[in-house]
Amino acid sequence: MARHRVPRIRSSEITPQAVWEGRREFLRLALGATAALAVPVAAGDVDATLATAFPGLVRTDLGAGLKPTAREVFTSYNNFVELGSGKEAPAENAHLLRLRPWAVRVDGECEAPGEIGIDDILGRFPQEERIYRFRCVEAWSAVVPWVGVPLRDFLARFKPTSKARYVAFQSVHDPKNLPGQRRPVLAWPYVEGLRIDEATHPLTLLATGCYGRPLPGQNGAPVRLVVPWKYGFKSAKSLVRISFVEQMPQTTWSKLQPDEYGFYANVNPSVDHPRWSQKRERRLGEGLLASRHPTAMYNGYETEVAGLYAGMDLARHY
Amino acid sequence: MPGWTWPGTTETLRAVALRAAKPLALVLVCVPFAWLAVDVALDRLGANPVEAVLHRTGDWALRLLLCTLAVTPLRRLTGWQWPARLRRILGLAAFAYAAAHAATWLLLDRGLVWEEVVADVLKRPYVTLGFSALVLLVPLALTSTRAMMRRLGRNWQRLHRLVYPAAVLAVLHFVWLAKAGRLEPLVYGTALAVLLLARVPTRLRRGATAAGA
Numbered sequence: 001m002a003r004h005r006v007p008r009i010r011s012s013e014i015t016p017q018a019v020w021e022g023r024r025e026f027l028r029l030a031l032g033a034t035a036a037l038a039v040p041v042a043a044g045d046v047d048a049t050l051a052t053a054f055p056g057l058v059r060t061d062l063g064a065g066l067k068p069t070a071r072e073v074f075t076s077y078n079n080f081v082e083l084g085s086g087k088e089a090p091a092e093n094a095h096l097l098r099l100r101p102w103a104v105r106v107d108g109e110c111e112a113p114g115e116i117g118i119d120d121i122l123g124r125f126p127q128e129e130r131i132y133r134f135r136c137v138e139a140w141s142a143v144v145p146w147v148g149v150p151l152r153d154f155l156a157r158f159k160p161t162s163k164a165r166y167v168a169f170q171s172v173h174d175p176k177n178l179p180g181q182r183r184p185v186l187a188w189p190y191v192e193g194l195r196i197d198e199a200t201h202p203l204t205l206l207a208t209g210c211y212g213r214p215l216p217g218q219n220g221a222p223v224r225l226v227v228p229w230k231y232g233f234k235s236a237k238s239l240v241r242i243s244f245v246e247q248m249p250q251t252t253w254s255k256l257q258p259d260e261y262g263f264y265a266n267v268n269p270s271v272d273h274p275r276w277s278q279k280r281e282r283r284l285g286e287g288l289l290a291s292r293h294p295t296a297m298y299n300g301y302e303t304e305v306a307g308l309y310a311g312m313d314l315a316r317h318y
Numbered sequence: 319m320p321g322w323t324w325p326g327t328t329e330t331l332r333a334v335a336l337r338a339a340k341p342l343a344l345v346l347v348c349v350p351f352a353w354l355a356v357d358v359a360l361d362r363l364g365a366n367p368v369e370a371v372l373h374r375t376g377d378w379a380l381r382l383l384l385c386t387l388a389v390t391p392l393r394r395l396t397g398w399q400w401p402a403r404l405r406r407i408l409g410l411a412a413f414a415y416a417a418a419h420a421a422t423w424l425l426l427d428r429g430l431v432w433e434e435v436v437a438d439v440l441k442r443p444y445v446t447l448g449f450s451a452l453v454l455l456v457p458l459a460l461t462s463t464r465a466m467m468r469r470l471g472r473n474w475q476r477l478h479r480l481v482y483p484a485a486v487l488a489v490l491h492f493v494w495l496a497k498a499g500r501l502e503p504l505v506y507g508t509a510l511a512v513l514l515l516a517r518v519p520t521r522l523r524r525g526a527t528a529a530g531a
């Protein structure tokens with residue numbers, strides 16, 4: 001039988017000091033010091049687009065030291081089946097998403113259900129910038145400066161009750177305009193879900209922008225979920241409905257291929273996808289000769305989120 | 319079976335077609351590679367260039383393999399002689415793209431991490447299928463010369479029937495790796511089924527005459 005060698009660590013794989021220090025900052029933030037460390041961006045150091053798109057954008061130190069993937073890269077290579085299969089189709093068809101009027105309905109086990117328009121989301125909640133790693137289940141990754149609201153702050157407005165054990169997220173359903181929804185590729189509309197403690201974790205973001213601009217269609221405009229320690233398909237795009245529910249929601253991919261896509265879908269290098277290894281990832285935009293990077297447990301957010309899964313068998317709850 | 323004949327300049331036209339077919343095909347099978355090389359040089363392969371090279375070489379390997387398998391049915395159907403002359407070029411080109419594809423995987427995608435390479439070939443069915451297809455194509459490429467053909471005699475034909483399982487494995491490789499909702503594996507699968515079924519009547523007829531003789 002094959003002997004297992006300890007993989008050699010190349011110097012390029014070692015996290016630079018700055019990143020590591022950034023992570024410590026990050027941890028302090030996650031522990032609740034958000035307000036103290038967040039710095040409102042002074043008008044002088046913001047470029048024009050950013051200032052007009054998100055007046056009063058709050059820059060945080062979350063992810064300081066991570067080097068974002070080029071914007072052109074992250075906005076040209078997307079999985080968004082509603083806009084077409086393949087990685088380029090979503091950007092080509094992004095104009096088919098009707099972005100205004102747009103509202104998100106919040107309902108289910110809560111005291112104050114209601115509908116909120118996208119401009120109210122932008123106007124009533126302070127938008128902040130956070131740089132997160134993004135890891136797709138297909139073993140590619142990126143680093144993205146998101147703009148958005150901590151989901152917990154958003155959800156609190158609707159006063160979930162004690163019966164709200166899970167949160168379900170539903171994406172846009174518009175087969176008339178969205179080419180992918182005219183074929184039964186997936187069971188439309190796209191549904192994702194989180195446990196309530198995952199949904200209200202300080203890292204979970206309701207994103208409205210990336211790279212200082214409103215989200216492009218292919219990245220899930222006008223508002224999407226971002227759960228940085230889970231595989232990308234959990235971060236549902238173009239949300240129209242958020243429901244507090246008592247039972248674990250039936251999510252789109254886990255219904256279609258339950259042995260390949262679980263409900264939790266936490267990034268985990270030691271649990272392979274049935275068809276490929278999850279140990280290493282290809283970072284987008286690094287070129288033809290770049291090697292893969294080792295994938296980190298919980299996508300590098302282990303200190304912050306491991307507690308959510310204490311005692312769980314992660315190979316079974318993949 | 320004689321082909322249909324054109325009036326007038328038929329003979330010269332045919333002669334020209336026969337003579338031009340090979341060099342033209344040689345140029346044509348190199349086009350996807352040249353195009354890929356230009357895209358690499360100009361950095362036009364997008365966000366995930368390794369995946370782009372894998373996909374393009376894999377696609378062309380499979381397309382050319384199917385073209386190779388189309389030669390015989392096409393000749394029977396039309397009576398044309400020139401397709402038969404292209405079979406070796408098409409087959410060798412299919413092998414070259416498949417080899418480039420596998421090399422891309424080994425060197426650029428897996429970065430020569432042998433533990434992963436071996437584990438993938440043994441454990442991941444889609445890699446096992448692609449690998450098996452490539453292994454079957456190797457002896458065919460090695461025995462593609464005229465000298466080898468002469469040396470192997472009847473066994474050459476027998477050996478080269480390996481192209482059928484190789485094509486089946488290559489299509490299954492694609493079916494297995496493709497994400498839900500992709501149509502191309504189905505298209506290639508149908509094309510292969512048609513090309514294989516097109517051979518059945520001749521085989522049956524030949525079987526019948528052999529039995530009768």
Ligand code: HEM
Pocket residue numbers: 369372373374376377378379380383416419420423445448449450451452488491492495
């Ligand atoms: C050692 C042998 C082989 C290995 C390791 C291999 C590996 C791969 C890999 C890793 C992919 C990309 C999977 C993805 O992006 O999800 C792929 C795609 C593909 N391969 Fe192979 N392969 C092999 C042999 C072959 C052969 C012999 C053929 C055809 C004759 C072939 C045809 C294809 C095709 C058509 C695709 C899909 C391209 C697309 O998505 O457009 N492969 N292969």
